Amino acid sequence: MIYTCYEMIRDCREDRAEGWRYFITHYVPVIRRLAAHYAKEDHGLPERVLQAIRQPQSSLFASLEPAPERWFVAELRQMLVAQIDIPTPPVAIGLEELAALQPLTLLEKQAVWMETMGYGPAETGAMLRSSPATVEKVRARAAELLRAATPAWRSTILADNGLALGRQAAAGRGADCLSAKVFLEVIEGRATWRGREDLERHTGSCWHCIDHFCRMAETVEVLRGLRPLAGGEAAPFQRLLGVEEKRKGWKAIFGG
Numbered sequence: 001m002i003y004t005c006y007e008m009i010r011d012c013r014e015d016r017a018e019g020w021r022y023f024i025t026h027y028v029p030v031i032r033r034l035a036a037h038y039a040k041e042d043h044g045l046p047e048r049v050l051q052a053i054r055q056p057q058s059s060l061f062a063s064l065e066p067a068p069e070r071w072f073v074a075e076l077r078q079m080l081v082a083q084i085d086i087p088t089p090p091v092a093i094g095l096e097e098l099a100a101l102q103p104l105t106l107l108e109k110q111a112v113w114m115e116t117m118g119y120g121p122a123e124t125g126a127m128l129r130s131s132p133a134t135v136e137k138v139r140a141r142a143a144e145l146l147r148a149a150t151p152a153w154r155s156t157i158l159a160d161n162g163l164a165l166g167r168q169a170a171a172g173r174g175a176d177c178l179s180a181k182v183f184l185e186v187i188e189g190r191a192t193w194r195g196r197e198d199l200e201r202h203t204g205s206c207w208h209c210i211d212h213f214c215r216m217a218e219t220v221e222v223l224r225g226l227r228p229l230a231g232g233e234a235a236p237f238q239r240l241l242g243v244e245e246k247r248k249g250w251k252a253i254f255g256g
Contacts, residue, residue: 005069013061020243024050025228027076028237033222034077037118038163039084047240049080054241071180073219074212078170081163089160091152095168095207100149101142106203106210111135112142113207113214116162127217169211178202178209183216 003022011019028046035045053060053076060075101109107128114124121132121139128135147153154160182199185191191199203209229237238244 005072009061009068009072017243017245020054020241021234021238021245024237024241024243025234027073028229028234029226030073030076030222031080033226034080038081042084045080045083048083049076050237050240052079052083070184070216070219070223073223074180074215077215077219077222081166084163086163086167089157089164091150091154091157091160092164093146093150093157093161095165095172097146097150098165098207100145102204103145104138104142106200108138108142109203109210110214110217111138112158113210114218115139115158116165117214117218118159118162119218123221127214127221165207166211169207172206172208174206174208176202177206178212180212180216183213186213187217187220 008019008022008026012023013019028050031046031049035042035049039045052058058079060072060079063071101112104112107130110128111124111130111134114127119127121135124130124135125132142158143155146157150157158165178199182191182195186196186199199209199213203213235244
C-alpha cells in the first residue's frame with residue numbers, strides 16, 4: 001500500500017503519530033536542504049522549524065492543493081524562512097523600489113527575483129531553463145534600472161534585502177492572485193497560450209505572484225535527488241516531536 005502526501009497531511013492534521021513519522025523521514029531532508037541554503041550558519045534552524053510546525057496553531061497541514069507535495073514543500077519553505085532573523089541591510093529597499101523593474105519581462109523578473117532568494121546565475125538558469133550568461137545579462141540590466149531609481153545603491157542590494165522582500169511579497173496576495181496549480185502548469189509545459197498570457201498580464205505588476213512562481217520553481221529543484229532519512233537518523237527528530245515508535249515486549253527489554 002502506497003502512503004501518499006494527501007494521507008500524511010490528513011494524519012498530521014489529526015495528530016496521528018504515523019503521519020508525523022512519515023513527515024520526519026521524508027521532509028526533514030527538505031528542511032535541511034533549505035536551511036543549508038538560507039541560513040547555513042544557523043545550526044538549530046531545522047529543530048526550530050519542526051517545533052513550530054508541531055504547534056497547534058501551525059497552518060502547514062491546513063489545506064490540500066492540487067499537486068500536494070510541491071505545494072506542501074513550498075509552504076514548508078515559507079515556514080522555514082519565517083524562523084530566520086532578518087539582519088538590517090546596509091541599504092534597505094522595499095517592493096516600491098522594484099517598480100523600476102517594470103520594463104522587464106516575466107522571465108527576466110524571475111531571474112532578478114531569484115537573486116533575492118540567494119541563487120546565483122547557474123542555479124537560477126537551471127531552475128528557469130535559461131543560460132547563466134542570460135541570467136547575468138538580465139541582472140546587470142536590472143542593476144542599472146535600480147541604480148537610477150534609488151538614492152543609495154550597492155551591487156548586493158537585492159540579496160541584502162532578500163528575506164524582507166520575500167516576506168513583503170508573500171503578504172501582498174490580492175483577490176486576483178494565481179494558484180500554485182497555474183505556476184506548475186507553466187513549469188511543466190502544460191499551460192495553454194491563454195493561460196500563459198493571463199499569467200504574463202497579471203505578473204506585470206504583482207510581485208506576490210512572481211515570488212510564488214519562483215518558489216514553485218525552487219520546489220521542483222529542492223526535491224530533486226533527495227533521499228528519505230535512513231535507519232536511526234529519524235529517531236532524534238521523532239523524540240523532539242514526541243512521536244517515537246514504542247517497542248514492545250522482549251524487543252523493548254533487549255533492544256531488538
